[in-house]
Every structure is written in structure tokens, then in C-alpha cells.
Amino acid sequence: MWDPQLKNRTMKEVVSNNPLEDEAIYIFREVVGQFEKPVLLFSGGKDSTVLVRLAQKAFYPAKIPFPIMHIDTGHNFPETIEFRDKLVEELDLELIVYHVQDNIDAGLVKEEKGKYASRNILQIETLLQAIEEQGFDACIGGARRDEEKARAKERIFSVRDNFGQWDEKNQRPEVFDLLNGRIDFGQNVRVFPISNWTELDVWSYIQKEGIEIPSIYFAHKRKVFERDNLIWSANDEYVYREKDELVTEKIVRFRTVGDMSCTAAVESLAFDIDKVVEEIKASTISERGARIDDKRSEAAMEKRKQQGYF
Amino acid sequence: MTEDKNKVLKISTAGSVDDGKSTLIGRILYDTHSLTDDKLEAIERNSKQRGYDYLDFSLATDGLVTEREQGITIDVAHIYFSTPNRSYIIADTPGHIEYTRNMVTGTSTSQVSIILIDVRNGVIEQTKRHFYINNLLRTKEIIVAVNKMDLVDYNQEKYDAIVKDFLKLAISAEYKDQNINFIPISALHGDNIVETSPNIPWYKGKSMIDILESIRIDDNQTDAPARFQVQTVIRPKTEAYHDYRGYAGKLRSGELKVGDAVTILPSFRTSHIKSISFFDQEYKKVSKGSSITITLTDDVNISRGDMLVKTKELPKESKQIKAKICWMDNKPLEARGTYFLQYGAKVMKSKIKSIAHRINTENLSQTEDVNQLEMNDIGLVEIQLAQDLHYDKYVDNKESGHFILIDAKNNTTAGVGFIQ
CATH class of the missing domain: 2.40.30.10 (Translation factors)
Incomplete structure (x- = not known):
């Protein structure tokens, strides 16, 4: 990670404009100006890691003035958790963790069974519970409009009702850069500072800034099996596998990092960030192409968002 | 990520229902190879399911279930594509009459507006409204795309008549400093989108993409007054930054330099700029658009919403x-x-x-x-x-x-x- 103490004090001429970065920092500052109890939703993925860097820039030389929260499905890649804890320590962040497992154990939600079982959808309940218990009025997330077509309709400040629901047909217009965060008690706002970034923008930023990300984003050897032309981690504890789905070893990397049970790998020889950026530029598959949670139906994302997904 | 702000061009689209906006955008995405294989497959699958004998590119942009069911765009969607030259963001705004608010929303953040006209309908009430909104918002670059040329056998007279009607609107407009480009297209068949079409030999202008690529946004309004509004006050309260008070905000317009005499509004207190920083770097000068942090030479009381301007340029x-x-x-x-x-x-x-x-x-x-x-x-x-x-x-x-x-x-x- 970067060291905030390491300052270069030579005076440069003019601030070079990166409009996407300026916009994201502007949004972070509006959050702190308009809300009492914001939180940054942190998954350990590249997008939320970029958010942490942008938040650091927005409030420097002060510390990031809100906690980060991880909704832990219990099916994480161990590399992600290791990375999360290191980042928290280095930046002296306040980390809040909520476990989906707790809700399963308490019988509040029912775990899916079988071939496509995933805890992705179970996160919603845990997230809503966390928001209510902690009294968060703004939850900052790394969703981008280019990811998925329901997300393309999302606002930067997206108001959710007491049940965390997204009312897609009744969204507040966002004109110019004016962000209206006024809400009633019990409501909360989801905030998306990198709404206008594309996948390539995110990767180029990681490259340019030298941001550290979990190792599973880079090519590595992994025990895997194939299903539906997708490559899955062979982890019999978290990922359901049929007896005839054979385990092999491949050199792979992940383009998105979610729950292990819904994130497929791609074969790749991109061992470092420069190679990853090259690979993304040449790619003909969208990043969510490897997310089985979106493939459930044409409207999978829209339905989850209505229920409170971010 | 681009260093040069001119490398991101924001476009909004306006047109009536069925003028083919979503189709145009889908076509632009397709022809610039911005649709990934999985998205393209989804379009092919859905077009087939609906029994269409062509690819329905509007399926690429209509993101909500109701939109796909009714075949209309309800809400502003943001779509991203890039050429080797630069990145583009399209705000796809619905044409239905009750959704004009979405058009204002989309246009407010755009530098270019594409107004679509169905060649069979010509300049209608909606077109006038779309042009008026662009004029009210002072959108500098307008592209008038006369669509569905294939349905009138690429007839030049029909196109010319529409151009003439539109120019009448422009002449009576309040804001006259707009650049208006006209282009005949068929979004469905891809005529004049990336390359000029052999179907329209009488059209001597550039293709849609070439028009977009040639637009240079003159954002260097260095003569505009500096307008800086404080979003939040940064007080680290650490040993190293004991008395630090940084004013964080975005420079909305103009330019600020270290040493400038500034007035704080509404208090009318005055001071000088001590430092301008972006993250951990200090700079001598900053121009429009940057999210920066400013410190002043005097200890003045400033809070969120206060404005910092040059003393010589009071609003x-x-x-x-x-x-x-x-x-x-x-x-x-x-x-x-x-x-x-x-x-x-x-x-x-x-x-x-x-x-x-x-x-x-x-x-x-x-x-x-x-x-x-x-x-x-x-x-x-x-x-x-x-x-x-x-x-x-x-x-x-x-x-x-x-x-x-x-x-x-x-x-x-x-x-x-x-x-x-």
C-alpha cells in the first residue's frame, strides 16, 4: 500500500485533471457534508479498494472519516480476507464485519442447495440488518453503471426506503453535479462515487496509482473444475461439485471477486498489472460474464436491487 | 483513465418515442466494437425470442423490465464506449412527453446533444421542445440526426426540408452560439454511423462517429471568474497537523493561484491563498474542475457552503x-x-x-x-x-x-x- 507520510513537497505547476477522479472525490466530500453516519461497503474487490484510495485522497491529510464494512458471506477467497486485514491495519481504518453465517445459524435465512447454490442473495438480509443496527444513513459502494444494464439506470445518490428497496421508476433526477441527500428517518442512501468509471478505467487507475489488490486478480495456479464453459474453484466446502465434474489444475485469474460460489475464473497468463490492463483492453467478454448471479434471468440484477442489494 | 479531460466526451440523446434512439446507441456500441460477446449474445437471443428478423440493439440499453416489455426507455441510462481517440459517456434520455425532466437531467451534464428526428415525421412538437431545452441549457454542440432514411428510399428532398425547418427554429433561438451539425442516418442499418454510406451518396458530410471525434470541447474558460465552494473543512487533529484547516471543494470555474487575494462569502472576510493541494501534492495553480484542498493565510471561520472567490471578481x-x-x-x-x-x-x-x-x-x-x-x-x-x-x-x-x-x-x- 501507499504511505501517506511520504510526501513530495516540490511545488508542481497545475493540477492535472482526471475528471473521473475529481468527480469521485467531489462525491465523497458531499457524503461527509450531507450525512451523519456514512459507511463504505468493502468487499475486498478491486472496485471497493479503489474507493478506499479515493476516500483517502478526498480527506487527506485527515484520516478517512467513516468506517468500512464487510458483509462476509463466509465463502470468501482467503486471499481477500488477508488483503482486507492488511489494508485496515495500514490505513488505520475502522472495520465492521457482519457474517451471513450468523443469519443462517439463527434460522433467519435459508441457504440455497445444489448445483448453483450461492450466498450472494443472502447478503441482502445481512446488509439491511447491519444498516439498521448501526444506524447508517449513507452506504458508499463501488458499483459502476457499465457493469450491468439495471445499474446503468442507477443514480449517484440512490435513495432506499426503510426496507432497503430501490424504486427504479421513482428516482430523484440528478441535474448538473447537484446531489440531494435529504432523507427521512429510517431511509438511507446508497452512494456510488465511481458510477461513471468503466472496468478499464478502474484497472488503469490501479496501474497508474500502484494500488495493491488481492493476489487472485493475477494469474496463479489453482485447482478448478469446469461447468457450463466456466471455470470454478475446486473447493468442496463452498462450491458444489458433481461427482463427474473433474478437478484439474489450471493457470487462472479472477476478473471480479465475489462469493467463491458465484465467481468464475478465466484462464490467463496476466501475472502483473500491466498484463492485466492489456488483457482487459483486448477482452471480448464483459466482466460480469463470469458472474453466475447475473445469469439467473434477464432481470436478475434489477430484482436484487429492488430487494436491497447494492 | 485519461489525463486530458477532453478525452471524455459526454453526449445526451433526445428524440420522440420510436425515433430510434436506443437503436442508434446500440448501433454505435456495435459498430465501435463496444459490445462484448456475452452482451451481443444476449441481444441475439432476445431478438430471436421476440421473433424479430434483425438485431434489436435497443435491448442493449433498455435496462428495466418495464422498458423491455413496453419497448420504451423510461429512465436515463448511462452508456459507455470508446474509440482509440477517447472515451464517451452517453446519457440516453427518453423521448416520451412526460419524461422531459429526464432530458433536462441528461443534458445538464453533457457537452454534446444528439437530437433524433424520424424522417417520416419531420420537425414535430417534441423536436422543438428538445431544441429549446438544449438552448436553455446552452449545450454548445448539437447533432441533428435525421433517422430512418431507409424507409423513404434515402430521399434527399425529405431530408433537406427537415434541415430547413430546423434552421428556422435555430434562427429564432435565444442562444445563437451553438454549432449545429445535420446528418441523414439509418440507425437500424448502420448508414452514416461509423462510415459514410453508399446508400446516401448525396450527403457530403462526415459520419456520426467522425463528427463526434472532431468535436473539441473548449473548456479553457480561464477568463471566467473563479468560483470555489467549500464542501467540507478538513481538520486532521493529529500532532503533525495540529492547526491545519483545509477547505475541500471543487473549483467550479476559472483559475486560482497561491497568493491570490480572496473574499469569503457570505462573511466578506478577506485572506490570501496559502496553499493548493490535491492529495499529498501541492500546486501553484489550479484550473476549473479539480477537487482540491485550499488553506488560507488567515484563521477565518469558514463552513460548508461558503464560497471563496477572488476579491476582484465578486459574484x-x-x-x-x-x-x-x-x-x-x-x-x-x-x-x-x-x-x-x-x-x-x-x-x-x-x-x-x-x-x-x-x-x-x-x-x-x-x-x-x-x-x-x-x-x-x-x-x-x-x-x-x-x-x-x-x-x-x-x-x-x-x-x-x-x-x-x-x-x-x-x-x-x-x-x-x-x-x-
Whole structure:
């Protein structure tokens, strides 16, 4: 990670404009100006890691003035958790963790069974519970409009009702850069500072800034099996596998990092960030192409968002 | 990620229902190879399911279930594509009459507007409204795309007549400094989208993409006054930064330099700029658009919403303003109604003193004696404010001449105002 103490004090001429970065920092500052109890939703993925860097820039030389929260499905890649804890320590962040497992154990939600079982959808309940218990009025997330077509309709400040629901047909217009965060008690706002970034923008930023990300984003050897032309981690504890789905070893990397049970790998020889950026530029598959949670139906994302997904 | 801000061009689209906006955007995505294989497969699958004998590119952009069911666009969608030259963001705004508010929304952040016209219908009421909104918002670059040329056998007379009608509109417009490009296209068949089409040999201009690529956004308004509004005050409260007070915000317009004499509004206290920083770097100078942190040579009391300007470039000050309002809420704007007025990071109570007139956007005539503005109405109103507002007229400075009105009961963004 970067060291905030390491300052270069030579005076440069003019601030070079990166409009996407300026916009994201502007949004972070509006959050702190308009809300009492914001939180940054942190998954350990590249997008939320970029958010942490942008938040650091927005409030420097002060510390990031809100906690980060991880909704832990219990099916994480161990590399992600290791990375999360290191980042928290280095930046002296306040980390809040909520476990989906707790809700399963308490019988509040029912775990899916079988071939496509995933805890992705179970996160919603845990997230809503966390928001209510902690009294968060703004939850900052790394969703981008280019990811998925329901997300393309999302606002930067997206108001959710007491049940965390997204009312897609009744969204507040966002004109110019004016962000209206006024809400009633019990409501909360989801905030998306990198709404206008594309996948390539995110990767180029990681490259340019030298941001550290979990190792599973880079090519590595992994025990895997194939299903539906997708490559899955062979982890019999978290990922359901049929007896005839054979385990092999491949050199792979992940383009998105979610729950292990819904994130497929791609074969790749991109061992470092420069190679990853090259690979993304040449790619003909969208990043969510490897997310089985979106493939459930044409409207999978829209339905989850209505229920409170971010 | 681009270093040069000119490398991201924001476009909005306007057209009536069935003018083929979504198809045009889908076609642009397809022809610039911006649709990934999995998205393309989804379009092929869905087009087939619906029994179409061509690819329905609108399926790439209509993101909501109701939109796909009804085959219309309801809400602004943001679409991203890039050419080797630069990145583009399209705000796809619906053409249906009751969704004009979405067009204002999309246009407010765009540098270019594409107005679509169905060649069979010509310049209709909706076209006039779309042009008026672009004119009101002072969109510099307009592309008028006459679509569905294939359905009239690529007939030049029909196209020429539409161009002539449109130019009549432009001549009577208030803001004359727009660059207007006309182009005949077929979004469905890809005529004149990336390359000029052999089907339209009489058209001597550039293709749609070439027009977009050639647009240079002149954003160097260094002569515009510096407008910096404080979003939050940074006080680290650590040993190393014991007395540090940084004023964080975005420079909306103009330029600031270390050493500049500045006035803080509304207090009218004066000071000088001690430092300008972006993250851990200090700079001598900053220009429009940057999210920076400023420190001053004097210890003055500054809070969120306060404005920092050059002492020689004070903005206007008043408790009473006139503004053109585009109303966006189901509940009409009422004369005597009270609203929160949000001007950047500053929010204050306001009351509508009077509605001078409603503007009929089809012929620019004015209706006086109105008591309310309904959703999608545009009118000139007089507003009484609870505090002094420091502002510029929208025509003088786009970045510091606009605000929103917020309904005090349900908190929704009910209208947008352009200060006169």
C-alpha cells in the first residue's frame, strides 16, 4: 500500500485533471457534508479498494472519516480476507464485519442447495440488518453503471426506503453535479462515487496509482473444475461439485471477486498489472460474464436491487 | 483513465418515442466494437425470442423490465464506449412527453446533444421542445440526426426540408452560439454511423462517429471568474497537523493561484491563498474542475457552503432572484409554495413569490397569469430566499448559475432552476 507520510513537497505547476477522479472525490466530500453516519461497503474487490484510495485522497491529510464494512458471506477467497486485514491495519481504518453465517445459524435465512447454490442473495438480509443496527444513513459502494444494464439506470445518490428497496421508476433526477441527500428517518442512501468509471478505467487507475489488490486478480495456479464453459474453484466446502465434474489444475485469474460460489475464473497468463490492463483492453467478454448471479434471468440484477442489494 | 479531460466526451440523446434512439446507441456500441460477446449474445437471443428478423440493439440499453416489455426507455441510462481517440459517456434520455425532466437531467451534464428526428415525421412538437431545452441549457454542440432514411428510399428532398425547418427554429433561438451539425442516418442499418454510406451518396458530410471525434470541447474558460465552494473543512487533529484547516471543494470555474487575494462569502472576510493541494501534492495553480484542498493565510471561520472567490471578481448578491424553472415533480410548483433551494453545497429555505409566465416550448410563446407549473413545464419565477445568495447568471457562468428546488415534505428533487 501507499504511505501517506511520504510526501513530495516540490511545488508542481497545475493540477492535472482526471475528471473521473475529481468527480469521485467531489462525491465523497458531499457524503461527509450531507450525512451523519456514512459507511463504505468493502468487499475486498478491486472496485471497493479503489474507493478506499479515493476516500483517502478526498480527506487527506485527515484520516478517512467513516468506517468500512464487510458483509462476509463466509465463502470468501482467503486471499481477500488477508488483503482486507492488511489494508485496515495500514490505513488505520475502522472495520465492521457482519457474517451471513450468523443469519443462517439463527434460522433467519435459508441457504440455497445444489448445483448453483450461492450466498450472494443472502447478503441482502445481512446488509439491511447491519444498516439498521448501526444506524447508517449513507452506504458508499463501488458499483459502476457499465457493469450491468439495471445499474446503468442507477443514480449517484440512490435513495432506499426503510426496507432497503430501490424504486427504479421513482428516482430523484440528478441535474448538473447537484446531489440531494435529504432523507427521512429510517431511509438511507446508497452512494456510488465511481458510477461513471468503466472496468478499464478502474484497472488503469490501479496501474497508474500502484494500488495493491488481492493476489487472485493475477494469474496463479489453482485447482478448478469446469461447468457450463466456466471455470470454478475446486473447493468442496463452498462450491458444489458433481461427482463427474473433474478437478484439474489450471493457470487462472479472477476478473471480479465475489462469493467463491458465484465467481468464475478465466484462464490467463496476466501475472502483473500491466498484463492485466492489456488483457482487459483486448477482452471480448464483459466482466460480469463470469458472474453466475447475473445469469439467473434477464432481470436478475434489477430484482436484487429492488430487494436491497447494492 | 485519461489525463486530458477532453478525452471524455459526454453526449445526451433526445428524440420522440420510436425515433430510434436506443437503436442508434446500440448501433454505435456495435459498430465501435463496444459490445462484448456475452452482451451481443444476449441481444441475439432476445431478438430471436421476440421473433424479430434483425438485431434489436435497443435491448442493449433498455435496462428495466418495464422498458423491455413496453419497448420504451423510461429512465436515463448511462452508456459507455470508446474509440482509440477517447472515451464517451452517453446519457440516453427518453423521448416520451412526460419524461422531459429526464432530458433536462441528461443534458445538464453533457457537452454534446444528439437530437433524433424520424424522417417520416419531420420537425414535430417534441423536436422543438428538445431544441429549446438544449438552448436553455446552452449545450454548445448539437447533432441533428435525421433517422430512418431507409424507409423513404434515402430521399434527399425529405431530408433537406427537415434541415430547413430546423434552421428556422435555430434562427429564432435565444442562444445563437451553438454549432449545429445535420446528418441523414439509418440507425437500424448502420448508414452514416461509423462510415459514410453508399446508400446516401448525396450527403457530403462526415459520419456520426467522425463528427463526434472532431468535436473539441473548449473548456479553457480561464477568463471566467473563479468560483470555489467549500464542501467540507478538513481538520486532521493529529500532532503533525495540529492547526491545519483545509477547505475541500471543487473549483467550479476559472483559475486560482497561491497568493491570490480572496473574499469569503457570505462573511466578506478577506485572506490570501496559502496553499493548493490535491492529495499529498501541492500546486501553484489550479484550473476549473479539480477537487482540491485550499488553506488560507488567515484563521477565518469558514463552513460548508461558503464560497471563496477572488476579491476582484465578486459574484452577485441577493435575497431575491429570478430564474427559469423546469419542474420535475408530480406535485406542481405553486406560487407562494416553499421549498429548500440547493445551490451546490449550500441549502436554504425559499419561497416562490410569483410566477411571471409559463413558456410554451413549442413556439416560445408565454402564458401569463399562471398559478402553478406542472411536471415538465418551464416557467419564469421570482424566488424569495431566507438568506443572501451569492450567484452568477446562468448565461454568464453555467457552473454557478443553477440550483435545484427540493420538496420540504418528501425531500424529492422537484425542479431545476437557471438563474436569470
